[in-house]
Amino acid sequence: MAPRASTSRAQRSASPSDDDGGPRQRNGKGKGKGKGEGRTAADEEHDENDNAAQLAALDLKDPLKTCRHLFLQALVARKVVHLDTAKALYQECVKLCRLDAPPPLENFVAQMEPGLSLCGLDIKATRDQESGQGMYILVNTIQDEPAKVATEYKPEEIAFFKAVVEKIMLAPRLSYSISQTDAVRCAKQPLTKTVAIQLIKSFLAKGWLSLHPSGRLILSPRSLVELAPYLRETFAQDPEDDEEPDPRHRIVVDCNDCLAIVTSGYACPNPSCGIRLHTFCATRRLGANGQCPDHFSNPPDPCNQVWPRDPKTRKFAGVPVGVAALGLDDEDEADESVRATSEAGSPGPGAASAMKKNGKSKGKAAAKKGKKRGRPAGEEDEDEDDELVDDDDDDSDAAASRNESSPAATRKSSRATKQKRVAPPPDSDED
Numbered sequence: 001m002a003p004r005a006s007t008s009r010a011q012r013s014a015s016p017s018d019d020d021g022g023p024r025q026r027n028g029k030g031k032g033k034g035k036g037e038g039r040t041a042a043d044e045e046h047d048e049n050d051n052a053a054q055l056a057a058l059d060l061k062d063p064l065k066t067c068r069h070l071f072l073q074a075l076v077a078r079k080v081v082h083l084d085t086a087k088a089l090y091q092e093c094v095k096l097c098r099l100d101a102p103p104p105l106e107n108f109v110a111q112m113e114p115g116l117s118l119c120g121l122d123i124k125a126t127r128d129q130e131s132g133q134g135m136y137i138l139v140n141t142i143q144d145e146p147a148k149v150a151t152e153y154k155p156e157e158i159a160f161f162k163a164v165v166e167k168i169m170l171a172p173r174l175s176y177s178i179s180q181t182d183a184v185r186c187a188k189q190p191l192t193k194t195v196a197i198q199l200i201k202s203f204l205a206k207g208w209l210s211l212h213p214s215g216r217l218i219l220s221p222r223s224l225v226e227l228a229p230y231l232r233e234t235f236a237q238d239p240e241d242d243e244e245p246d247p248r249h250r251i252v253v254d255c256n257d258c259l260a261i262v263t264s265g266y267a268c269p270n271p272s273c274g275i276r277l278h279t280f281c282a283t284r285r286l287g288a289n290g291q292c293p294d295h296f297s298n299p300p301d302p303c304n305q306v307w308p309r310d311p312k313t314r315k316f317a318g319v320p321v322g323v324a325a326l327g328l329d330d331e332d333e334a335d336e337s338v339r340a341t342s343e344a345g346s347p348g349p350g351a352a353s354a355m356k357k358n359g360k361s362k363g364k365a366a367a368k369k370g371k372k373r374g375r376p377a378g379e380e381d382e383d384e385d386d387e388l389v390d391d392d393d394d395d396s397d398a399a400a401s402r403n404e405s406s407p408a409a410t411r412k413s414s415r416a417t418k419q420k421r422v423a424p425p426p427d428s429d430e431d
Contacts, residue, residue: 063097068112070096075123075138080207080222083134109136117141124225129264129322130212132280139226157199160187161208164200165227168219169235169251176263177216177323214328224261231261247274248319256293257281264322268292270305282307282316290316 070093075081081089087105094102102108109123116122120142127134151158163186167178180200187196200217203209210220224231235251248267253276255262265278275294277285285293286307294303307316319325 063099067093067097067099067102068108071108072112072116075136079138081136083136086136126221126225126260127258127278127280128221129224129262129278132278135221137222137225139222143229153199156188156191160191160196160199161203163188164203164209164217165219165223165231166234168217169231173325174249174267174321175216175323175325176321177212177214177218177326179216183217212323214323216323216328218323219263224263228261247272250274255281256297257285262321264324266307266318267321268294268303268305269307269318270303273303273305275303276321277318282318286316 071090074089074093075086078085090102090105090108103111106125109125113122120140122139122141124137124139125134126137153161164178164183167182167186168176171177183200184193184196187193187199191199200209204211207220207222209223210218212218219227232252248271253262253267253274254260255265255278256275257277258281260278262276262278265276266282268275270292273292273294275292277293290307290309292303292305292307294305296302307318309315310317
């Protein structure tokens with residue numbers, strides 16, 4: 001398309017002025033049919049026809065190549081594109097480039113991989129572990145020194161991110177998640193807590209971390225795909241144990257169906273079996289009888305475990321892996337307070353004390369329940385009486401301490417001290 005010629009000075013001088021009755025635009029006034037208000041359906045239709053005419057005037061020597069460039073540019077701007085969005089973008093690119101017989105999206109993406117590999121890039125197809133939604137992720141495949149330097153984060157900020165990733169991967173009970181408070185505690189000097197909170201927000205916005213509905217931080221699909229080599233190398237085995245860990249508690253385990261790292265899904269109920277499956281892979285892999293996949297892939301020593309069915313969904317389910325392994329029911333309130341703290345930018349003055357008090361009260365209640373569990377009713381009543389007596393003693397001690405520390409008690413004690421000082425010696429006649 002040839003560029004539109006600009007209006008010459010002579011033509012502008014010959015244009016109608018205010019004296020000739022023609023409208024003159026000043027300070028944005030009089031535009032009428034611009035991008036502002038006052039546009040009608042006829043104006044929008046005229047713009048669409050104008051755009052269509054400009055697109056028709058384009059002379060594309062290689063429409064398929066141009067379509068690849070457009071799609072890749074959209075992917076570079078987003079880094080992570082859900083499958084529905086990717087299909088919509090591809091349709092727009094095909095429409096703009098006027099491809100008569102476009103290939104399917106999967107083949108179209110596969111055709112770009114050889115050229116991207118020369119640039120150290122690749123397009124990975126994966127699925128979200130929680131929702132199972134498909135997506136395309138543009139990842140960097142070269143882990144050299146220039147690639148490490150080409151980042152928007154400082155070295156201490158990258159160290160903070162690595163500490164958060166390590167905390168997530170080594171979370172207890174294979175939960176692969178941490179609270180936002182624990183994430184902030186990973187910050188080391190010179191990073192402050194306020195800066196750490198802002199960094200966590202940045203990691204969430206850039207797609208390096210994800211926020212679980214429970215409020216806990218988990219690794220995002222982008223991190224699981226792009227950092228997969230780092231995770232396999234760093235957490236291949238327990239760093240504190242030189243021996244090979246048992247199959248159930250291995251840190252990095254691939255899904256037996258899609259071969260992606262599992263940080264949310266199910267583990268085989270057999271403790272000696274290391275099979276793990278994503279939630280959306282379990283139905284397809286277990287089939288109709290729920291036989292453990294290890295039975296087919298490991299003939300010498302197969303696992304004959306039959307996975308049970310979930311009583312609610314009637315689907316096969318094993319031992320939960322991920323946030324579900326914690327069975328969080330009572331921590332929603334605490335997670336909401338943490339989210340509010342992170343949105344505020346810094347912890348509130350009473351947040352830490354409130355969390356500590358709440359944790360202590362829950363711990364005491366759990367300890368009392370544990371002591372009472374499995375004991376006769378008479379002993380439980382005695383324990384309750386002892387608790388009441390202890391509470392009364394604590395209340396009386398607290399009241400006495402408050403009375404002693406009150407101003408009236410202080411003045412009374414000072415008067416008694418003065419009277420002792422001025423008291424006369426004992427009478428010698430009485431002796």
